Amino acid sequence: MELMKSSIGAILKNIDIAKDYLDEEVVNSFLDTIIDSNNVFLIGAGRSGLAAKAFAMRLMHLGISVYVVGETISPAINKGDAIVAISGSGETSSIISAVKIAKERGSKVLSLTSYGESTLGQLSDTYILVKGRPKEGDSDESYIERQIHGNYKSLTPLGTLFELTSLIFLDGLISELMFRLGKTESDLKARHTVLE
Amino acid sequence: MELMKSSIGAILKNIDIAKDYLDEEVVNSFLDTIIDSNNVFLIGAGRSGLAAKAFAMRLMHLGISVYVVGETISPAINKGDAIVAISGSGETSSIISAVKIAKERGSKVLSLTSYGESTLGQLSDTYILVKGRPKEGDSDESYIERQIHGNYKSLTPLGTLFELTSLIFLDGLISELMFRLGKTESDLKARHTVLE
Amino acid sequence: MELMKSSIGAILKNIDIAKDYLDEEVVNSFLDTIIDSNNVFLIGAGRSGLAAKAFAMRLMHLGISVYVVGETISPAINKGDAIVAISGSGETSSIISAVKIAKERGSKVLSLTSYGESTLGQLSDTYILVKGRPKEGDSDESYIERQIHGNYKSLTPLGTLFELTSLIFLDGLISELMFRLGKTESDLKARHTVLE
Amino acid sequence: MELMKSSIGAILKNIDIAKDYLDEEVVNSFLDTIIDSNNVFLIGAGRSGLAAKAFAMRLMHLGISVYVVGETISPAINKGDAIVAISGSGETSSIISAVKIAKERGSKVLSLTSYGESTLGQLSDTYILVKGRPKEGDSDESYIERQIHGNYKSLTPLGTLFELTSLIFLDGLISELMFRLGKTESDLKARHTVLE
Numbered sequence: 112m113e114l115m116k117s118s119i120g121a122i123l124k125n126i127d128i129a130k131d132y133l134d135e136e137v138v139n140s141f142l143d144t145i146i147d148s149n150n151v152f153l154i155g156a157g158r159s160g161l162a163a164k165a166f167a168m169r170l171m172h173l174g175i176s177v178y179v180v181g182e183t184i185s186p187a188i189n190k191g192d193a194i195v196a197i198s199g200s201g202e203t204s205s206i207i208s209a210v211k212i213a214k215e216r217g218s219k220v221l222s223l224t225s226y227g228e229s230t231l232g233q234l235s236d237t238y239i240l241v242k243g244r245p246k247e248g249d250s251d252e253s254y255i256e257r258q259i260h261g262n263y264k265s266l267t268p269l270g271t272l273f274e275l276t277s278l279i280f281l282d283g284l285i286s287e288l289m290f291r292l293g294k295t296e297s298d299l300k301a302r303h304t305v306l307e
Numbered sequence: 308m309e310l311m312k313s314s315i316g317a318i319l320k321n322i323d324i325a326k327d328y329l330d331e332e333v334v335n336s337f338l339d340t341i342i343d344s345n346n347v348f349l350i351g352a353g354r355s356g357l358a359a360k361a362f363a364m365r366l367m368h369l370g371i372s373v374y375v376v377g378e379t380i381s382p383a384i385n386k387g388d389a390i391v392a393i394s395g396s397g398e399t400s401s402i403i404s405a406v407k408i409a410k411e412r413g414s415k416v417l418s419l420t421s422y423g424e425s426t427l428g429q430l431s432d433t434y435i436l437v438k439g440r441p442k443e444g445d446s447d448e449s450y451i452e453r454q455i456h457g458n459y460k461s462l463t464p465l466g467t468l469f470e471l472t473s474l475i476f477l478d479g480l481i482s483e484l485m486f487r488l489g490k491t492e493s494d495l496k497a498r499h500t501v502l503e
Numbered sequence: 504m505e506l507m508k509s510s511i512g513a514i515l516k517n518i519d520i521a522k523d524y525l526d527e528e529v530v531n532s533f534l535d536t537i538i539d540s541n542n543v544f545l546i547g548a549g550r551s552g553l554a555a556k557a558f559a560m561r562l563m564h565l566g567i568s569v570y571v572v573g574e575t576i577s578p579a580i581n582k583g584d585a586i587v588a589i590s591g592s593g594e595t596s597s598i599i600s601a602v603k604i605a606k607e608r609g610s611k612v613l614s615l616t617s618y619g620e621s622t623l624g625q626l627s628d629t630y631i632l633v634k635g636r637p638k639e640g641d642s643d644e645s646y647i648e649r650q651i652h653g654n655y656k657s658l659t660p661l662g663t664l665f666e667l668t669s670l671i672f673l674d675g676l677i678s679e680l681m682f683r684l685g686k687t688e689s690d691l692k693a694r695h696t697v698l699e
Numbered sequence: 700m701e702l703m704k705s706s707i708g709a710i711l712k713n714i715d716i717a718k719d720y721l722d723e724e725v726v727n728s729f730l731d732t733i734i735d736s737n738n739v740f741l742i743g744a745g746r747s748g749l750a751a752k753a754f755a756m757r758l759m760h761l762g763i764s765v766y767v768v769g770e771t772i773s774p775a776i777n778k779g780d781a782i783v784a785i786s787g788s789g790e791t792s793s794i795i796s797a798v799k800i801a802k803e804r805g806s807k808v809l810s811l812t813s814y815g816e817s818t819l820g821q822l823s824d825t826y827i828l829v830k831g832r833p834k835e836g837d838s839d840e841s842y843i844e845r846q847i848h849g850n851y852k853s854l855t856p857l858g859t860l861f862e863l864t865s866l867i868f869l870d871g872l873i874s875e876l877m878f879r880l881g882k883t884e885s886d887l888k889a890r891h892t893v894l895e
Contacts, residue, residue, distance in 0.1 A: 112723045114878055115871035119718050122867055123711050130707050135700045156895040161749045164379045171380040183360045183375045184367040186498045205895050209502040265877045268884045279710055283703035289853045290702055296856045302382045306405040307744040307793050308527045310682055311675035315522050318671055319515050326511050331504045352699040357553045401699050461681045464688045475514055479507035485657045486506055492660045503548040503597050556771045563772040575752045575767045576759040578890045601894040694774045698797040
């Protein structure tokens, strides 16, 4: 169980460090856009797509009109809407392609990515920086990050840190939205599905 | 290719026969309920669930507020809503369970099933009878149906006939809804997703 | 109920006409590739994606190793695998993009499309031609097709005819595969999920 | 951004506390069962279902034969297989129903739940205890937990803590499995989908 505990520790540490990169202005702009949009569309691939869905579910609980790209009932995106894209690299091609279409149609683009200079970052009206595991040779890999990741890649393989950090940031955004929209837990519960 | 063509022929024949069991009053009541509901929820298991989604997508194109049970953003079902359940046997346990909850909460129940006397049929406010392959020894298996199915079970295995006949009936309902709601193909196209 | 019955009639007629375009050599090559592949991947967007899933489910019942692109457990595609793409226009960008990747990695490409000269058709090792509603002004729109579609676009809006015809063709292919693999309906039933 | 940071803090604290309840014998038995099973099936509802899928994806990357209940290609469950169920309350009816069927057919039952005495806990061969937010009036709510949750329900509404803690525990299990199976990150990458 040693590895499991070390892995959990590395994840918690990454999230704790990453949250210090959160920028108040960025977060506020992100929240404003969600609240001001007619419809909010979530998109992500693989496990980032699951984080997108987890966020979408809570937005629905909050009474926001929200859709997941690729699910059955997602309509056309239009001016006045926003798309929220989640991609660690910021280069996932299916996401870039959808975001470009959304932007051309006049929708706002929000994203979570580890790289602000990525294609996704550059296409975004607002992006939240989510530090995951630094790429091989990244100059901004701090000493403490190296200690976490060093020889222990298998503790948090592939995009694990990005995905989990994004998910928890998104849940943090939910608590801000509850406050702004004046929603209580009972309000959320009242919209929670009862059919599963 | 002989079997493929025979299989296609058996499917077309089944749909053609099954449509003669359609009852005008039932169809109208089904359509009225969909139009009059606040939200419409679709549910089905396996390939019947795919037919449910295909119908849900067109309802969305028509501008009806529709959800698929089990997808990310499906909210609580309430009085004033309707659930549309698709089950050949009318006994699929997860569907019966959801339909009971929906009914207790005051929602209308619509269904497509091969058996009106099934649990689902009995729970439904309105059910559309969809003749699939008769069960072994069914007394209402006509001569022509026996000819189709006789020794050729492998032409249309398991619920194939029910699923396909349901799907095509549902697409028939869409053309009725377009007319009633005064929608043209352009209206549908305008709501069609552009992000895939 | 008049429109519903006309719509069902138009659908059946389209499938009946379309099946005469089936080419024995093409169908055999399609089936051979499926049987000879290590893994088969299904892809489609919107309602064509639901047809893809309906086919995938039966391939699983037949014991073929099959995956749906975008579902949780789909692994990397490799040489020795095949991808089956379903697209009426043959130009859906997310599908073209995936098919190109699959091809570069050495996988075979099978497809169902209404246009053999489309990008998808041209990328395919084998494509099954599925006649849907002809495009405005298509020269190969026969008199009988015009009669079906003529002023009745709303009977079968958007890709309805392509999607339904594809689905039923795919179910026809299943009966061929059952025969070739020596599978009975009981074999399929034994692999059918029991958890829903 | 105060609430967001407090929310993230509460989540990290919960995971940190919860991991001290991890039992080595339980974890080993959980891992043994996964490794020894022919097929592993994942099930969960709502956001717990998303955690289930995130785990399933990594198991696939590890080369384990894994399925998600409700996805297209999930076959019948049999003796020699295992089902992994994720439910905070341990009483979600669709999950209990599936787990009972799995057990009757001779499959092993693994679970993550906050309540060992729940129906799910009692049906499980092995369950991992995942402390989420204590229920109103729970006697085992420690002082520190009250401090976290106290008046701040909206920081982590509904099942948030259970879902996130489960997900991170599952990612911890992945690092154990990598070690036991001798897999490197490159092995995982080689099986990662390339089609999205």
